[in-house]
Amino acid sequence: MVRTWATDDPKAGLMARKRAQIVTAARSTFLDDGYAASSVNKIAADAGVSIKTLYRHFETKDELFTAVMAGLCAPKEAVPREPVWYADPPEIGLTLAGEEYLRHALSAEQLALYRIVAHDAARFPELGHIYRREVLGRGGLVFAAYLDRWRERAAWTIADKYEAAAVFGGLLKAGLFDQVLLGGKRPGAEQIARQARHAADRLLAMLEAGDL
Incomplete structure (x- = not known):
């Protein structure tokens, strides 16, 4: 089971940064090489973390791919807002x-x-x-x-x-x-x-x- 950290845990900030590094590296690798050819070992190396650290955040390659896709679809703003057209008739x-x-x-x-x-x-x-x-x-x-x-x-x-x-x-x-x-x-x-x-x-x- 993937470990989580409480927001007041001293390690929470570090773990969040490591997770972000992993997702960024995975995004580049998946987009360049495709899903099948992408290696989680290479992703870990590109992210500057151990494979053990990668698996502490993502249990499977599918979970990591999901995180990449969620990031590509997420709003760029820190606080998501309604689309500009949402209130228009x-x-x-x-x-x-x-x-x-x-x-x-x-x-x-x-x-x-x-x-x-x-x-x-x-x-x-x-x-x-x-x-x-x-x-x-x-x-x-x-x-x-x-x-x-x-x-x-x-x-x-x-x-x-x-x-x-x-x-x-x-x-x-x-x-x-x-x-x-x-x-x-x-x-x-x-x-x-x-x-x-x-x-x-x-x-x-x-x-x-x-x-x-």
Whole structure:
């Protein structure tokens, strides 16, 4: 069992720093080498810790990969805040949410992460579960909460808000994601805005028609 330290323990700060070092080293190794080819011994060495210390923080390679993915998805602020579009009405907020989603999904780190999972998930099925939970699930929760916030005022009838979030993600990525994933030109801000606006218009039409 992984050991934890109380916040007032003198060792807590040191252990937190070591954990952060391990996650940083693992992030670099996983993104460069993929999951299957990544060695926990190399990660420990790159982090400047012993393999025993690594296993005091993470019992398995899966746990370490989960920590890396959680870090890649976590808000950059010390105190997480609502997205800038969260208080905006759907005719504005959906487009802004779409732009934010695309900038994130098309970032170099997220594309590298997707390639790792796509390449190694057949051999390590748990990777797919982790990716869906940590990457797709987190964003879906935020967007589902947004739909809940506006469904009564907008008079929407939504059978499954999580499916609606997934549909929006599919509309946003259509064409663009595969283009960039396969080495095509990365879209500029204007193309991202246009794609987000088009996806938002289609989603809004489906929501108003009660098709989700």
